[in-house]
Amino acid sequence: MAEGPTPRIVVAEADFDLGTEAGRLEDGPDTGAVVTFTGRVRDVPGDADASLDHMLIEHYPGMTERALTDMARQAAERWPLSGVTIIHRHGRLAPGDRIMMVATASRHRDAAFDAAAFLMDYLKSRAPFWKKEVTADGAIWVDARETDEAALDRWID
Template structure:
């Protein structure tokens, strides 16, 4: 079994520090792919904050299962998923995915797979609080369509 680092946390994380730590994995690693999702403002520029809710225990199990699926499909040597919950402001890091592999193709494919899953299937619920009030964020058809390639 490869090293899986799955974290669901309220506290911010330092993306650069996490990338540096992850890139120092031992073994047959020749490629590291990372992605950091950031809370973005609305097109109208009215987002005050985003709030993310989840069910502790259930969420970590779901993220672990999808990371294990990625490890079974691609030759990855390590995987990290960090996802925050609670209130976040525009510009805050919301999540991070990192994969390590002997070769870049598997690292990219596994990371892409994980990001599509996190966007569409991970058990998180997002609410946007804007100048006009609060609204739950619905799943997008484009995010669902991205899963069809896997």
Template structure:
């Protein structure tokens, strides 16, 4: 299991290759990479992501351990960035490895839903007009109910 909360960019392709190479016994690998969306109609100057070091890693590790046990995963990777990011910058990545594809897909979705709604990150969108903290969305909260 590899959980990283980092300020620096990452190369999703290189991360996926490294993850795949060490996922012994897996028959399926699923990955998801999130990028910063410009929800301000082209006016996003940057997104600032804050977190509490230590607390954030513990929360993500706890949910990754739950996913690993629940779906009998061979391996899990979660990378989430913090700091100042621009539109189209990679913001996060989840990869899961299991013997079968259904488990890998479900576990990856579970982890992404958790990261979107429960991981202790705070996001602020800064545009040419203002700065707004990103509120949680009802559909993100609803996605957690299925788990």
């Protein structure tokens, strides 16, 4: 198993600063590229016609951090990364709020982009978070979409 960077994994209710988090990965002497992706709560829920009031994200502490750490280590085994950050919020989030961030750093951009895409696909399909969309009409739990599963398939050997 390749020795990679120690991933930064944060699961919290509090918001985060994009610039600060990206800046943490820019300092490595071997870092030539930093790729970030930030997910936000959309106003229109999955298949509903009503506006989204809020999203509720639940998780199991400990289990979630272990799963995200494992995902980050898998990325570091596949690509030559100098840094990995995964941040995911939980609790009650309003439309426009940041939900999560993935950031990867590498000597070259291709590795940073591919690793970030890999992590995003895993987060959408396999991360142990449960999301409920709440509208004036009620609430529904959100499942991974078939397109999310298909995106993940490209990384399976």
